[in-house]
Amino acid sequence: MTDQKPAASGTVLSCMPVAVMAVVAAVDVVAGPGVGLLPLVSLGPAFSGLVGGWRRTAVIGVVALILCVGLGVYDGLFEERRGFVAIGSVAGVTGAGVAAAVMRGRREAELASVRSIAEVAQRVLLRPVPLTAGPLQAAVSYTSAVAEARIGGDLYEVVASPHGIRVIVGDVQGKGLAAVETAAVVLGAFREAAHDEPDLAGLGERLERSVSRELEGEKFVTAILAEIGTDHDAVFLNYGHPAPMLIRVGGSADFPQPPSYALPLGLGAHGGGDPKPYRVGFAPGEQLLLYTDGVTEARDHSGRFYPLAERAHLLKDGDAHLALEALREDVVQHAAGPLHDDAAMLLLRYHGHGEGKSAPTG
The missing domain is CATH 3.60.40.10 (PPM-type phosphatase domain)
Known part of the structure; x- marks a missing residue:
């Protein structure tokens, strides 16, 4: 049971970026442009940067940008400033998410190296x-x-x-x-x-x-x-x-x-x-x-x-x-x-x- 719980938690976190963008898109289509939910599409690359690699985060960011442009055209937001603000928000969060994923990957690599050293120390100390x-x-x-x-x-x-x-x-x-x-x-x-x-x-x-x-x-x-x-x-x-x-x-x-x-x-x-x-x-x-x-x-x-x-x-x-x-x-x-x-x-x-x-x- 202890192994199944982390696996299930990892699956939920992995699917969360796509799920968030899908929910935002659905609500935006149903509620219309007056609600102003379009910038929330940036939550997709934000979550991806926390749990995924930088490549996956970049892909999610591109999808979020395409989705943002599509919804902006659908809502007619590019006739005013709101559509461009939403695109800028998604692009900025995507860049930050990619940077966070790169830094996390480096820390994980360092941690793996430290663990390997600890395992060697264990074999030497507690043979x-x-x-x-x-x-x-x-x-x-x-x-x-x-x-x-x-x-x-x-x-x-x-x-x-x-x-x-x-x-x-x-x-x-x-x-x-x-x-x-x-x-x-x-x-x-x-x-x-x-x-x-x-x-x-x-x-x-x-x-x-x-x-x-x-x-x-x-x-x-x-x-x-x-x-x-x-x-x-x-x-x-x-x-x-x-x-x-x-x-x-x-x-x-x-x-x-x-x-x-x-x-x-x-x-x-x-x-x-x-x-x-x-x-x-x-x-x-x-x-x-x-x-x-x-x-x-x-x-x-x-x-x-x-x-x-x-x-x-x-x-x-x-x-x-x-x-x-x-x-x-x-x-x-x-x-x-x-x-x-x-x-x-x-x-x-x-x-x-x-x-x-x-x-x-x-």
Whole structure:
């Protein structure tokens, strides 16, 4: 339905110039020259300049001029000044419409170029996660709160390191280009440290130092780090981020909480202690969903938050990507409109394949 509405609106706007000129001509013929509607023929090229290209606007303008001359002769207006004034009005509006269409075309070309650059930035910043990593199958979903935007302040990454499969999902405070820049810093530091640091605590310390160097004032990044090996468990490190959702084989959903929440990344200088890693069982057949608060804080018309725990059954599809897409669509439907915050979700399924094999390092 959302695709049909813009298409119908575009058709109406496209037909409006011709329709307006037809109505003006009909009223002028019926009512006679005394009404003085002839200059309104210029509405045709005026509307065309707003929605059409410059060539179409010029054609509509020529048609409007021909129509204006015809009606002027029919009404006998060229015996006085009114007929020439109407022609001048149509010609002037046509010229302005053509100029507006040319300027709009240039802006649209510039916007298309900017969007293509944004798409390249997206591929560099938020690279597609691997379909499989060791014993895991992965799928990701990202919904930006900014219209037409493809990236924002949420971040995610999956790295197959010599120390296990390491994952991050985070949420940068704020929006816009500043948030994207901070997300790039966090992801760059994570991708490097994930291969180098032998334990998750050391990885977290590296991230804290990198973020603290870049951020100013009270800005911060909430994040959760996870490490999945071959011991049928997952180790988490939580920096003020929503707890992950672990879906057991029977379909029940748990939200493993850390022994204590640490301050978000970038606020380590304010004290609060180092985060403590905690271990949770994660066996074949189970699913792990890491997400940002744009998911759980999506509100419906009554102000009710999205009930993620009640929607765990939406992830039962055999295809991880289809399952995650079903959950994303349910979040958007719950919000009944654009989300007020970026929403990222990373789904990991423990399928058991690849156990006992060395993890790839690429």
